[in-house]
Every structure is written in structure tokens, then in C-alpha cells.
Amino acid sequence: xxxxxxxxxxxxxxxxxxxxxxxxxxxxxxxxxxxxxxxxxxxxxxxxxxxxxxxxxxxxxxxxxxxxxxxxxxxxxxxxxxxxxxxxxxxxxxxxxxxxxxxxxxxxxxxxxxxxxxxxxxxxxxxxxxxxxxxxxxxxxxxxxxxxxxxxxxxxxxxxxxxxxxxxxxxxxxxxxxxxxxxxxxxxxxxxxxxxxxxxxxxxxxxxxxxxxxxxxxxxxxxxxxxxxxxxxxxxxxxxxxxxxxxxxxxxxxxxxxxxxxxxxxxxxxxxxxxxxxxxxxxxxxxxxxxxxxxxxxxxxxxxxxxxxxxxxxxxxxxxxxxxxxxxxxxxxxxxxxxxxxxxxxxxxxxxxxxxxxxxxxxxxxxxxxxxxxxxxxxxxxxxxxxxxxxxxxxxxxxxxxxxxxxxxxxxxxxxxxxxxxxxxxxxxxxxxxxxxxxxxxxxxxxxxxxxxxxxxxxxxxxxxxxxxxxxxxxxxxxxxxxxxxxxxxxxxxxxxxxxxxxxxxxxxxxxxxxxxxxxxxxxxxxxxxxxxxxxxxxxxxxxxxxxxxxxxxxxxxxxxxxxxxxxxxxxxxxxxxxxxxxxxxxxxxxxxxxxxxxxxxxxxxxxxxxxxxxxxxxxxxxxxxxxxxxxxxxxxxxxxxxxxxxxxxxxxxxxxxxxxxxxxxxxxxxxxxxxxxxxxxxxxxxxxxxxxxxxxxxxxxxxxxxxx
Numbered sequence: 001x002x003x004x005x006x007x008x009x010x011x012x013x014x015x016x017x018x019x020x021x022x023x024x025x026x027x028x029x030x031x032x033x034x035x036x037x038x039x040x041x042x043x044x045x046x047x048x049x050x051x052x053x054x055x056x057x058x059x060x061x062x063x064x065x066x067x068x069x070x071x072x073x074x075x076x077x078x079x080x081x082x083x084x085x086x087x088x089x090x091x092x093x094x095x096x097x098x099x100x101x102x103x104x105x106x107x108x109x110x111x112x113x114x115x116x117x118x119x120x121x122x123x124x125x126x127x128x129x130x131x132x133x134x135x136x137x138x139x140x141x142x143x144x145x146x147x148x149x150x151x152x153x154x155x156x157x158x159x160x161x162x163x164x165x166x167x168x169x170x171x172x173x174x175x176x177x178x179x180x181x182x183x184x185x186x187x188x189x190x191x192x193x194x195x196x197x198x199x200x201x202x203x204x205x206x207x208x209x210x211x212x213x214x215x216x217x218x219x220x221x222x223x224x225x226x227x228x229x230x231x232x233x234x235x236x237x238x239x240x241x242x243x244x245x246x247x248x249x250x251x252x253x254x255x256x257x258x259x260x261x262x263x264x265x266x267x268x269x270x271x272x273x274x275x276x277x278x279x280x281x282x283x284x285x286x287x288x289x290x291x292x293x294x295x296x297x298x299x300x301x302x303x304x305x306x307x308x309x310x311x312x313x314x315x316x317x318x319x320x321x322x323x324x325x326x327x328x329x330x331x332x333x334x335x336x337x338x339x340x341x342x343x344x345x346x347x348x349x350x351x352x353x354x355x356x357x358x359x360x361x362x363x364x365x366x367x368x369x370x371x372x373x374x375x376x377x378x379x380x381x382x383x384x385x386x387x388x389x390x391x392x393x394x395x396x397x398x399x400x401x402x403x404x405x406x407x408x409x410x411x412x413x414x415x416x417x418x419x420x421x422x423x424x425x426x427x428x429x430x431x432x433x434x435x436x437x438x439x440x441x442x443x444x445x446x447x448x449x450x451x452x453x454x455x456x457x458x459x460x461x462x463x464x465x466x467x468x469x470x471x472x473x474x475x476x477x478x479x480x481x482x483x484x485x486x487x488x489x490x491x492x493x494x495x496x497x498x499x500x501x502x503x504x505x506x507x508x509x510x511x512x513x514x515x516x517x518x519x520x521x522x523x524x525x526x527x528x529x530x531x532x533x534x535x536x537x538x539x540x541x542x543x544x545x546x547x548x549x550x551x552x553x554x555x556x557x558x559x560x561x562x563x564x565x566x567x568x569x570x571x572x573x574x575x576x577x578x579x580x581x582x583x584x585x586x587x588x589x590x591x592x593x594x595x596x597x598x599x600x601x602x603x604x605x606x607x608x609x610x611x612x613x614x615x616x617x618x619x620x621x622x623x624x625x626x627x628x629x630x631x632x633x634x635x636x637x638x639x640x641x642x643x644x645x646x647x648x649x650x651x652x653x654x655x656x657x658x659x660x661x662x663x664x665x666x667x668x669x670x671x672x673x674x675x676x677x678x679x680x681x682x683x684x685x686x687x688x689x690x691x692x693x694x695x696x697x698x699x700x701x702x703x704x705x706x707x708x709x
Contacts, residue, residue, distance in 0.1 A: 449509025
């Protein structure tokens with residue numbers, strides 16, 4: 001009897017073991033790999049922020065509703081948006097509407113044939129400012145009266161509406177061309193006035209209809225005249241404009257201005273055309289008089305940031321400055337009149353963002369890339385720069401939301417091998433509660449391509465270049481695999497982060513493809529001192545370091561010969577084209593989206609920041625141009641571009657096509673009609689299928705599976 005039980009037990013053990021092995025061999029199917037169905041991770045509640053000091057927000061994954069959860073009791077109740085924040089103003093059919101919570105929307109303007117733009121509620125909720133046909137206006141919500149602040153707007157004069165180069169490079173695309181700012185007390189508006197008269201017109205041909213038409217944009221290319229800019233102030237009730245005391249004829253740039261807490265003055269950022277001298281001026285909005293309070297010079301360039309350059313303290317006595325003048329981005333404490341009190345942070349590492357300032361305790365909470373440049377952590381430090389402490393934990397990258405009083409924070413954290421988790425942590429760094437874990441319960445039953453983070457030495461041994469690799473499922477060093485190398489490459493725009501990557505890489509892992517991303521020495525991983533190496537020679541160090549990474553992989557016996565593909569969009573498209581010409585002996589295939597092909601074809605502010613003008617740096621422009629190296633081209637390059645791209649003009653691709661066809665070399669070209677710098681959704685779907693086709697044709701050398709058809 002005992003022998004029978006033993007035999008039955010052994011049989012059961014063998015069956016269970018075989019079942020476990022089979023389960024662990026389970027691979028993600030097509031829908032799981034592309035995220036059409038959950039796998040490896042599960043849907044968990046979201047934690048978008050805080051309701052108040054004692055309750056955090058929780059977005060339920062099941063019902064989609066947002067709740068507030070009490071920190072102490074755990075009581076959970078439906079979150080009701082505060083009345084003040086429930087008021088929204090918006091544009092519908094070219095007119096402005098305002099809506100308070102669930103109440104019926106009220107129409108504020110009636111000009112359906114003329115569009116209003118960027119309606120913005122004043123801090124006291126009594127006026128809505130906006131622009132219309134290049135002039136600045138407001139609506140008084142009490143009387144319904146329309147107030148007109150400026151009257152000289154034309155097709156080249158814009159009040160409160162950005163010139164293109166300011167929208168794209170200085171104030172930022174998130175502004176949607178908005179260039180006006182309410183004072184905190186709602187009594188004044190600051191705005192910029194742009195004169196594009198001398199800025200060259202760039203025509204974009206639109207092919208729609210029988211005859212097509214031209215879309216014309218005032219676009220200053222490297223070395224061209226920039227817009228002339230004035231900074232003005234106007235009373236909310238209307239009246240004469242007061243202009244700040246700058247000469248608009250000077251060749252200069254103005255950054256985003258910052259109102260003081262008491263609205264008595266405004267900080268205006270000024271920079272010279274060479275972008276190596278930044279000054280702050282304290283400007284009186286009543287007289288326009290300016291006082292210089294900060295002057296910074298660098299041998300390469302200074303970034304004219306539109307976020308967090310200056311943070312005013314509520315004491316109306318100090319501000320915190322963010323600067324990379326030492327070669328690394330750090331915070332500094334200044335008095336309002338421009339006196340440096342002390343650095344708040346220092347060292348060979350980078351701060352990234354201020355999260356909370358406790359003025360009473362004189363403590364700053366901030367995010368930084370300190371432990372590892374590919375990870376983000378939360379720290380606290382005294383105003384004096386002493387007693388710095390890391391508050392986040394583990395070998396993870398963290399994304400935090402600090403409570404309004406700074407006593408707690410919620411962190412969403414992960415690394416390349418750990419799916420996202422969420423925790424509630426106090427301001428001493430103690431984990432109060434684990435809130436969510438996105439790792440699926442059957443995570444261990446799947447066989448999938450492993451993702452790893454590591455570094456590769458640069459060719460000169462100076463830098464440890466960060467790399468993230470997803471290996472093929474069932475990776476076997478005795479086999480050979482093709483490589484897809486995805487890059488961007490722009491200055492201070494690294495893409496390598498030690499975070500969970502999801503499942504989209506797993507389809508190609510199942511198909512036996514190695515997937516690589518890497519950053520070069522000027523990507524920001526090594527601070528401003530690394531980025532500054534790009535000064536006057538875009539394209540030089542990037543292609544050297546990317547080639548080093550490619551050679552490292554190609555030297556491995558498990559990498560297929562002549563099957564190394566590089567791909568990127570915009571600056572990444574530029575790097576891809578450069579790789580297939582200047583470094584054609586290293587790279588075998590390339591897929592380039594919307595590439596810059598020669599830097600004199602791109603805009604003034606971005607290009608000259610790194611390269612100076614073509615007149616001052618002719619050799620640098622020549623050395624950084626893809627067109628210089630087209631005689632070296634070999635392999636197969638696929639180029640895609642939208643014909644209405646108003647950022648990187650189609651002109652870039654056309655000049656490269658002209659050079660390649662003159663040399664009678666094979667390449668692929670796809671123009672997407674009606675698409676801008678980002679392709680239209682329908683074109684994106686086609687582009688995806690064509691990318692899949694390219695991979696199967698050249699890397700895998702087999703037909704595209706039916707799942708894609």
C-alpha cells in the first residue's frame with residue numbers, strides 16, 4: 001500500500017513539475033505583446049496627486065472614478081473638485097465659453113468668423129484674457145464688457161501671441177502660442193509684442209484640392225533676422241501700454257517672465273543672440289524701468305528655460321535659481337536684489353525639479369539624478385545646503401507627488417526588471433503604506449525577453465555610456481540575432497532611463513531581435529560639462545559614441561553580421577541619416593523620421609545655441625551636415641517625412657534625396673501628405689506596418705506574419 005502511495009505521489013510530482021515547466025515556457029501572444037490585452041502587469045488604481053494635506057487621490061481602475069483617501073483612517077470617499085478649480089474657460093466654434101462645474105456653459109464672445117485664442121481666467125476669477133487677430137483683449141465677467149488692450153496687430157505684428165521661434169524654442173509648445181501673463185493680484189497683464197517684419201517667410205505647399213495652396217510661416221533659419229520683441233504691461237481695466245525699458249532693435253531674446261508674489265515687479269529674462277550671456281532684470285510694471293540683478297556668462301551657451309529658472313519665495317525677499325554654470329544643474333539661494341547667499345545643492349550630479357519648498361523650516365524638496373544618472377530620486381536639503389537626505393529608496397527610478405504641506409509623498413517607482421509599484425512615504429523617507437503593485441499574479445509563468453541596464457566604455461575611456469537592452473526570448477549566445485538600435489541623440493535629451501518598459505518590446509524579443517537604446521556623452525547623463533562638448537560641432541560626439549555602442553554589440557558572436565539597424569525621429573532622424581553616411585561602415589540599415597539634414601535649414605534659436613551662426617562657424621555647419629557625407633552612403637536607408645512639417649521642413653529630406661539620387665544609390669522614401677512633424681493618425685498606422693515590413697525584409701528575411709495584415 002505504501003509503495004502504491006509513493007508511486008502515485010511520484011507521478012503527481014512529475015505531472016506538476018512538467019506543468020510548471022510548460023507554464024514557464026508560455027510566451028506573450030500578439031495582442032499581449034502590443035498591449036491590446038494585459039500581460040505581465042495588471043491594471044491598478046492610479047494616484048494622481050493630493051486632495052489636501054491629509055488625503056491623497058485615488059483613481060479607481062474598475063469604475064474610473066476618483067476618490068480621496070484619508071491618510072490616517074483610510075476612509076475613502078468620492079472626490080469633489082473644489083469650486084474654484086471647477087471653473088473652466090474654453091474655445092468652441094471660434095468663440096469663448098465659461099463653465100462653472102456642472103452648470104450650463106455661458107458664451108462670452110460672438111465672433112464665429114474670427115478665432116479667439118488662449119482664454120485665460122484672471123487669478124481673482126473676474127476677467128478672461130485672450131488674443132484675437134494678433135491683439136490682446138479681455139472680457140469682464142461681471143459686466144460682459146470686452147476690453148481691448150492693443151490695436152496694432154497685423155499679419156507680422158503679434159500682441160500676446162508668439163512668433164513661431166518663440167513658440168517652438170523659448171516659451172514652449174505647451175503655451176499654444178500664448179505670450180501673456182496675469183499678475184497674481186489680477187490688476188495687470190504682462191505680454192510680449194513680436195514684430196516679424198524682417199523674419200523670412202518659409203512657404204509650405206499644401207497639395208489639397210485642385211490647385212493646392214501655400215501656407216506661409218515667418219520662420220528664421222540659422223543666421224536669419226529674428227523677430228523684434230517688446231515686453232509690455234497694461235492695467236486689467238485697460239488704458240495705455242507701458243513698455244519695459246529695452247531696445248527692441250537689439251539682437252536679443254526674452255525668456256518667460258516671472259511675476260513677484262506681491263505683483264509689484266516682474267523678473268524678465270534677457271539673453272544675447274550668441275546665447276552665452278543671461279541677465280535677469282527686475283522691471284517695474286508701472287514705469288517699465290529695469291534693474292539688472294543677475295548676470296551669468298558661459299563659454300558655450302546658457303539654456304533659456306521656460307520652466308523653473310526662477311522660483312520666488314513667498315517671503316518676497318528671496319528666490320531660488322536653477323543654473324548649470326558649474327557644469328551640473330543645481331539650485332542657488334538669492335535675495336531679490338540679486339545677491340547670492342549660498343548654493344543649495346552642489347556636486348557632480350544633476351537636479352531636475354523642485355517639488356516643494358518649506359519656507360518655515362527652510363527646507364527644499366527636489367528631484368535629482370544623483371545615485372545613478374538613469375534614475376530619479378527625491379531629496380530634501382536645508383536652504384543652507386546642509387543636511388541633504390535621499391527620501392526615496394532602492395535601485396529604482398521614482399516619480400513623486402508631494403503633499404501640499406510636504407509631510408508625505410506618493411512615489412510610482414520601477415526599474416527595467418520590476419514593474420511599477422506605488423507607495424506612500426513620509427518626509428523622513430519611511431514607507432507608510434504600499435499602495436499598488438502592477439506585477440501580475442501570473443508574472444512568473446511567462447517566458448519573455450529580459451531587459452537589462454548597463455554601461456559601455458566610450459572609445460576614449462572617458463565615459464560610461466548608459467545602455468538598455470532587451471534580449472530575445474530564450475536568448476542563446478550560440479545563436480546570432482539582428483539588432484534594432486533606437487535613438488534620439490539631441491543635446492541634453494537622453495532617453496535611457498532605468499524604468500519598466502512595458503511589453504511592446506516583447507513581440508520583437510519573441511521574433512529573435514535584440515533591441516538597444518543608448519545615450520552619448522552629451523546626452524545630459526554627464527551634466528552640462530558633457531553637453532557642452534557639442535558646442536559648434538553637432539553630430540560629432542554623438543556618432544562617435546553611437547558607433548562605439550554599435551561596435552561593442554557587433555563584436556559579440558551572438559549578433560548577426562550586417563544586420564544592425566538604427567532608427568530615430570527628428571534629431572533621431574538626423575542621427576540615423578548621419579549614421580548611414582558618415583558612419584556607414586558601422587551601421588547597416590536605417591529608418592529616419594523627419595530628419596534635419598543640414599543645420600542651416602533649421603531655426604535660429606535652437607541651432608545657434610549649439611552651433612553659433614553659419615557665418616561664424618561655416619566649418620562646423622559643414623562637418624555636421626548629412627549632405628557632406630552622402631558619397632559614403634551604403635546599406636538601406638528609409639526616410640519618412642510629413643509634407644506639411646512646419647518644424648523640420650520637408651526641404652531637409654528633399655535636399656538629401658537630391659544628393660542620393662545624383663549618386664544613383666538605393667534608398668526608400670515615404671512622404672505623408674497632410675502630416676506635420678508628427679504624422680497624422682492614419683499615416684502612423686501605415687508607417688507602423690511599413691516599419692514592420694522593413695524589419696522582416698531586411699533583419700529577419702522572412703514574410704510578414706498574417707497578424708499584421
